Amino acid sequence: MSDTAPYASKPERSLGRLHGTGPSPTRSEFQRDRDRIIHSTAFRRLQQKTQVFLQYGGHFRNRLTHTLEVSQMARSMARALRLDEDLAEAVALSHDLGHTPFGHAGERALHSAMAPYGGFDHNIQAMRVVTRLENRYAEHDGLNLTWETLEGILKHNGPLTNPDGTAYGRYIKEGLPTGLDDIPAVADLRLSSFASLEAQTAAIADDIAYNAHDIDDALRAGLITLADLVDVPLAGPIVREVLARYPDIAPKRQAHEVQRRLITRAIEDVITTTSANIAASGVASAEDVRNAGRTLVTFSPAAAEAERGLKTFLFDRVYRHETVMGPVRQSETVVTDLFARYMETRDLPTRWGEAAASAPDAAHLARIVTDFIAGMTDPYALDEYQRLFDARPDFR
Template sequence: MNETAPYASKPEDSLGRLYGTGPSPTRSEFQRDRDRIIHSTAFRRLQHKTQVFLHHEGRHFRNRLTHTLEVSQIARSIARALRLNEDLAEAVALSHDLGHTPFGHAGERALHRAMAPYGGFDHNVQALRVVTQLENRYAEHDGINLTWETLEGILKHNGPLIHPDGRPYGRYEEEGLPAGVADIPAVADLRLSSHASLEAQVAAIADDIAYNAHDIDDALRAGLVQLADFEDAPMAGPIVREVEERYPDVGAKRQTHEVQRRMITRAIEDVIAQSAAGIVEAGVASAEDVRMAGKTLIAFSPPTAEAEKGLKAVLYKRVYRDEAVMRPVRESEAVVERLFAAYMESANMPGRWGDAATTASDANARARIVADFIAGMTDPYALDEHQRLFDARPEFR
């Protein structure tokens, strides 16, 4: 890897881990984080968790694992071009969805509603619970003992959580900070009011690039739309028309792939150009300068940002809210809500989960245990548990 820029995160300058480890002769600290994430149980479970289309509707639809790998590849590409630390960008990208529930955002919405009396549910905070407390692979401690920089990136890759004066920031303004955010074990304060590293910001925008292109692909595979339906869509439209004009006689699948790869390439190139200029304009000379810059430095250009927002609106209307998608969404939300209510009532969960819920100090503690258990489920396991408790298995048809 080429020498990184002065404002890149440096593994040798890491604040370290909560539990000290000896140096590795072959890997940097951020490479070790990446490897620990890949070998975690929570990472493997992503292969059976929904991205947009429920996993059993078709084996070629993306799941949380394939989406995560795509985000990781895009993040490395951007980080390399900007001379950032590719390993930290990859580690944050690989871990950004570890806190997601079964059934995608539908499961998250349902669990958040169920947890409303107990502080709510947030998948970024849950990801941190996974890597700091719930993974129990090591003999000496809970969690997988990631560096401070990776933990910061998981928590703040979408931006700060609070303003400098303590007011909730961004999407937390309406409901306040999620429960548990103050209880994350780390070697140092995660500094909720500062921005995260450029590498974490890269992982966040890579997520946007990946799902914009790939949700179009999955929607076409599902038969919800045709490629021609995107001819006038922001961001995608010019590329669709270009591909249809240049390759009029190839099959729809090849046309779709051409559109997808061109969308990804142009989005990446746009981010690299805009971010390189923004970094220079901000005058940052270190990773700490980035945190104190007061704004996100990794971004789309204004025209692309506007087009990307418009494309999301089209996808929301034509795909995410299509009845063929919403019907299983409603049923999967009901599954999560039923499981939560049943576990809260009886603590009828296997092994250590049931024992912990039975001996919980109060309803808040019990609810958090139940939420941890449900959030860790794969789609098939959630359906198995629904079958066990209610003698019924939704088919989502």
């Protein structure tokens, strides 16, 4: 038995996998999930998928480095909260497996192209990756992950529906994503319940990583300076104290000091607040967590408000900066044009071309095209664009 809290997920009580496997003498079921994810093709492809900054060089985050940073934070918080660290890590490592090339720009373009067929959702795509598209194993498609890891991938940001089946949270406005009825799992993934504390920890680690590391990359790219952050919520007080204590050190050292303090304080805030939330809720098991009626892994109210202010600043000054938006528009064009050409000609390489040739209708063809494009790395998407259009965008 693991030395975790009563409300933690227990690998020995896992609902199991769709395809049975023998027990491992050295690894828990959640450790096996983590290992399967790390060894997957989709995980390796993350190293050549954009996070925010397109083709800025090796010092800027890509999807893989972002994912590794999220997993480290998730594991640290899980340890402090006495959760199952391996499940938290597995969800964190897999949370971006469904992302397209070119970051959120590629996702927006693919969602628009797929509008006639139900749109595109990267969490649903991640589920397709781990349950259908990975084809490494002799006896089944997918990675054959446990129910708990699949639940975490799908619901780490919260439930998708209310108990009556109506849309919940952001899906009230966006509508439920297509593909929810096509997720093979050993048991019902229970769209109306909350995910485990481990999955919730992975979700908030994603937010912390975005905030701290997008600041770091924006400073590195010269889009902002530390002086621009002095009055920004969450980051501002830290910037002021770092500049006051270390006024004469190199700016890059000042920036790193800001980043590490921002991460540390955010994580400590989450641990303190979540511990209080757990105590107040009275949850005594992982099942109680699913039925708690709210997310328990949270920032404090003050930190949550400040975090929203920081996100607003990053959106206005970084994500919508013309240095970022120029390549974004070009990358959206690449994805849009690739989708249209594949739909018109069915000219996809290798096994994808064989699948496209036999697609019975436009909806099935669109699903094949989407799976193919979503799995591309940035360089491969550009190679395909050059093959089909004899042109290659320059993002510099």
